[in-house]
Amino acid sequence: MVNGLREDEVNQASVKKEICAMAVVLFNDKILTTNEIIYEREILSLPKGHKEKNENIIKTAIRECFEETNIVLCESDLVKKLPPYSYEFLAPNKILIKKTVYPFLFRVYSGGNPLNKEKRITMVQWMNVEEFLEKCPHESVKKTVKEALK
Numbered sequence: 293m294v295n296g297l298r299e300d301e302v303n304q305a306s307v308k309k310e311i312c313a314m315a316v317v318l319f320n321d322k323i324l325t326t327n328e329i330i331y332e333r334e335i336l337s338l339p340k341g342h343k344e345k346n347e348n349i350i351k352t353a354i355r356e357c358f359e360e361t362n363i364v365l366c367e368s369d370l371v372k373k374l375p376p377y378s379y380e381f382l383a384p385n386k387i388l389i390k391k392t393v394y395p396f397l398f399r400v401y402s403g404g405n406p407l408n409k410e411k412r413i414t415m416v417q418w419m420n421v422e423e424f425l426e427k428c429p430h431e432s433v434k435k436t437v438k439e440a441l442k
Contacts, residue, residue: 307388313352314340314395314433316374316440317363319403322418323437326360329412331384336428338437339363340393353396361416362407363400371397374439377432393432397440 316338317324326337341356343349350373354365374395381389406416421437428434 315357327415
């Protein structure tokens with residue numbers, strides 16, 4: 293079952309594959325977080341977004357971080373590529389979304405000026421990493437952050 297639908301219902305749904313990049317951004321002992329509205333629910337997460345055609349996936353993470361949080365990243369801030377993860381969900385319009393997220397760890401030496409720049413983003417902040425790990429509802433995101441800290 294996916295989102296409460298039987299397998300035969302899911303098999304009849306349209307499928308959309310998505311590729312996203314995620315920026316795991318550390319500044320001292322803090323992590324750059326977003327609160328965003330996803331399907332009418334406010335979710336604590338990290339800056340991420342869809343890869344554009346002909347765009348390098350690292351540049352996607354850098355672009356999405358700026359577009360969502362106003363924090364400027366450079367490729368020289370990149371520490372390492374983290375293991376990608378995939379998940380799927382049924383959107384309200386009955387389209388099955390199969391999403392693969394490519395996370396990257398960045399370390400910055402200035403907190404910049406975090407701002408929520410997109411309407412669906414309700415808050416952007418530097419949060420203590422341990423607090424983020426306690427409050428984040430997504431196991432895959434928490435696993436990614438733990439991997440980043442190794």
